[in-house]
Amino acid sequence: MGETTHDAVILGGGLAGLCLALQLRDAFPELDIVVLERRAHPLPEAAHKVGESTVEIGAHYLAHTLGLREHLESAHIRKFGFRFFFSDGRSDLEDVTELGVRKVLPTPSYQIDRGIFENFLGDEARRRGIDFRDGVRVTGFTLGKQGDAHQVRVADDGGGERTLTARWLLDASGRAGMIRRKLDLTRNNGHHANAVWFRLDDRLAIDGWCDDAEWQGRCTPPERWRSTNHLCGPGYWTWLIPLASGAHSVGIVADAAMHPIESMNTFERAQAWLATHQPALAREVAQRQDKLLDFAFFRDYSYGCARMFSADRWSLTGEAGAFLDPFYSPGTDFIAITNTYITELIRHDRAGEPVAPYARLYERLFGSFYESTLALYRHQYPLLGNAEVMPIKVIWDYAYYWGVLCQLVFQQRLTDAALFAELADELDAARALNERMQAFFGHWHAQSQARNPRAMLDQGELAWFAAMNATLHDALDDAGVRQRLRENVALLQSLAATIVERGAMDGGSALSDPMIDVLAATGRTTLFAEAAGVTRTSGHGDSARVTRARAI
Known part of the structure; x- marks a missing residue:
């Protein structure tokens, strides 16, 4: 030896x-x-591992920190963002609410x-x-x-x-x-969900699943298939992720209590489950079942x-x-x-x-x-099928991610002890506000009418939202990083006030009352001036960005 x-x-x-x-x-x-x-x-x-979709931090790490951008661009698929369809039990994707951008946002991510x-x-x-x-x-x-x-x-x-x-x-x-x-x-983190997935050796071109002209013309270019497509319902979501090899990855991720793993832990059971919950996807899978590459599942995957x-x-x-x-x-x-x-x-x-x-x-x-x-994620799966609440939650979640964690990574501040000490109060306030907002979304879901109209909700039309994405690669000095983080925390506080008042319009004062003390502490309890307005507090100087945009 x-x-x-x-x-x-x-x-x-x-x-x-x-x-x-x-x-x-x-x-x-x-x-x-x-x-x-x-x-x-x-x-x-293709038939190897899950974890095929990247978002902004992961894509930045692979492309810039590790210097692999050329390989990502040449050997993999540039992602057309996240896309959501609230289509439980329905095959008419064109007639349900769709959340996703019409045009690709500036900061790249990849399907790997x-x-x-x-x-x-x-x-x-x-x-x-x-x-x-x-x-x-x-x-x-x-x-x-x-x-x-x-x-x-x-x-x-x-x-x-x-x-x-x-x-x-x-x-x-x-x-x-x-x-x-x-x-x-290993520690139990209180989030209990299961997942099954498989790969098909064929492209699932979702753009061709219906021939409705208006639906076909919503995206430029018309390539929804490049998105990480989510077909959502109460307690679950399914993924569609394209791979450069020509295969497509399909997954079902579900709350363990609402959709037991035993209902989907074989390919045949997964097909039957899809036929009930996502019939359009079930139809496409059935046509390609002879091209199945693999099948696997994880029970209670989060820890x-x-x-x-x-x-x-x-x-x-x-x-x-x-x-x-x-x-x-x-x-x-x-x-x-x-x-x-x-x-x-x-x-x-x-x-x-x-x-x-x-x-x-x-x-x-x-x-x-x-x-x-x-x-x-924790306790949030019941509202995944709510076409009224979930799109607002997605906007909040993205804003929190781009506004705080992305800034720390893109600006190479993960180990900046002085920054964390100086901004401790602001960062703690943002963390606490996020926790309160996640609870609020659950309460709103319980009160919501869960309307699901035929609509295209494009986050890219929110100018402040698109600007957060576009400026992730800005080169900032120490003062600029601190100012950006403070501006983003102020944006989150303003956005929270807007969302709470919008929720109150749907679910009544029972929704807004528990949040009053939180929002009062931010000084932003009266920002919602009109039903379709998203207002943010602008910063000072050249770094101030768009202060108002049309809400989804």
Whole structure:
């Protein structure tokens, strides 16, 4: 049995592990990195893994932080944003409410074929001098204590065994969660949902599902199929994600209590479930069932983790740590965040600085980001089919995401302790307001008439909303970052007041009364001047953006 010593050993060579290796190589060209992956490369295209849709943080991380933009543009699909149809039990998509942009917003995101992408990442890791070993099994590991090195035992397909000694042990083993399970770190986060998915070796061109001329002409170009299409109903949503290989990914994600996994945990049961809830999709799937590539399901897929970063020089990333929900596709976002924190911990270690205080800081920050994002999902699935409330919630959720977390990532402020200290009150206020708004959406749903008219609701027509997306890549100095965050918190406060009053018009004062104390604290209880107006407080100087736009 041979033994070798390395700076960093990464358990798992999937998306999280290979991206971490590339980020570490860029930060520390001399670092000795080994990546251990159980699956042998090359991986199959299309039928490989879920997590195919990226949003702004994940796309920015892959394209700019890791320098992979050329590959994303040439080998994958530029996404036409999120799109929602409130079509439970209906096949006439043209006659239900559709939420989505008519034209692509400026900041790009991508639909990623995970087989193509991870094959590329493996090749790129080797091109950059990373020791990427595929087709090997980790048979065990020992975590070092009080500064000792870690030991990893590995067996290859030929039966050979070896031990790797590592200063840093980084777990990217996915749901296997090797360190998380060894240390019993998994936590119940209170969000209970299940998912099933499959890939079909054919394009599901949703644009051709009806021949209504007005519906056909809503989008420019008429390529809804490039969106992450959500067909929504009470307690569930289904996804349609196109892959560059020509296949299409289909998933059903549902509240565990409202739609038991036993009703959809085989392809035949999923087909029957779709026939009841999304007949248009069921029809298209039935026509292609001979092109089925795979089928899988996860029960109770969401979980938290008690610790992500340790002063003993181990860390977790991706699904090896915590997982939220596939709605809004935050998986790659949180890979970007954890990988950045791991890179900074190693930077401090290599500089001879103590790791413990930074590990504690990054743990708190990650936990805050995780919990504030979890609030978007936990207890929210019952209202997914509400065509009156859900579009407003989507606008709020996007504004909160673009306005706060995206700013911290795009402006490279995830580790800026001084910024978090200075803006603690504003950021805490935004987090608390988001939690109150998520509860408000639930109350509104209970009171709502849930009208579902034939309509195209285009978020891009909200000038302030489009501007938030368009300015994500702005290069800001320290003062500019602080001003942008403060402006965005003010925008969220104004938007909250607008939404609450709009909800009161639908559900009565019983909706607005519980929010009065929250909104009064912001000084924004009377902003709703007209039924169709969204008002924001403008900032000062050149950075002030659009102050009024037509509401959806």
